[in-house]
Amino acid sequence: MLELDGTQGAAPADDLIKDATDQTFMADVVDASQEVPVIVDFWAPWCGPCKTLGPALEAAVQKARGKVRMVKVNVDENQGVAGQLRVQSIPTVYAFHKGQPVDGFQGALPPSQVEDFVQKMAALGGDDGLGEALEAAEQMLVAGDAAGAAEVFAAIAQEDPASAAAFGGMVRAHLALGQVDQAEAVLNGAPAELHDKPELEAARAALELARQAEHAGPVDELRARVDANPDDHQARFDLATALNAAGDTAGAVDQLLDLFRRDRDWNDGAARTQLFTIFDALKPNDPVVLNGRRRLSSMIFV
Secondary structure, eight states: OOOTTSOOSSOOGGGSEEEOOTTTHIIIIIIGGGTSOEEEEEEOTTOHHHHHHHHHHHHHHHHTTTSSEEEEEETTTOHHHHHHTTOOSSSEEEEEETTEEEEEEESOOOHHHHHHHHHHHHHHTOOTTHHHHHHHHHHHHHTTOHHHHHHHHHHHHHHOTTOHHHHHHHHHHHHHTTOHHHHHHHHHHSOGGGTTSHHHHHHHHHHHHHHHHTTOOOHHHHHHHHHHOTTOHHHHHHHHHHHHHTTOHHHHHHHHHHHHHHOTTTTTTHHHHHHHHHHHHSOTTOHHHHHHHHHHHHHHOO
């Protein structure tokens, strides 16, 4: 269970990997797999491939952060359980879940395949409540408790550093608090492998809009300029920026669509670029996005 300090009810680090015997196999593997998947590595000291596979398995299990455990069985010393499971060559790997063997393989695998196997087994055990925590954080953010949402998102990211949703949520929460620099620091500090994830792209777009908002002019003055001269494209673009900064995203999209209709090539297509930035910052199923994309498409394909 996730706690706000980033801990959960997973096995302590020193329990993630252990040696088992014929006598302890039932407790260490079968019973333990009721709580979390357990990977069993059947090996022997004289086995060359075992010396490669074992460390790769251990590294992948440690990386899974408690979502899967590993048990090592020396077949020279524990022939009973090896015989029961018909282990005929080594290395042999079995994965147990809910007391039953669910997958396995024989022979050494490349590290990438070993990690894929471990991650697949870890997924059998669920996400330790992280999905529910993400949903709760999103609800807190919608309800206006951005500070609370930021705390929960941070706890999830600490528990699962591969959660793009947690990092993206942290960015959005800090932006909601007006902490633009902190949001940028979170975004820059996210693991490199997450940078192209949709959640991080959306956060990046939201951050860009927040930076623009810092320089947005007064809405009433900009609206008066547009009313006085509808062909003042810069004023209309600035009005869209100010409206979005004020929380009127639909109004900002309306102004940008009007600008695109009047002169789609103005300022190197700035209206279209800004529209896509707004769309990227919102959820794909947001009515503003769906309506805006439909209207933009109708202008483009005429």
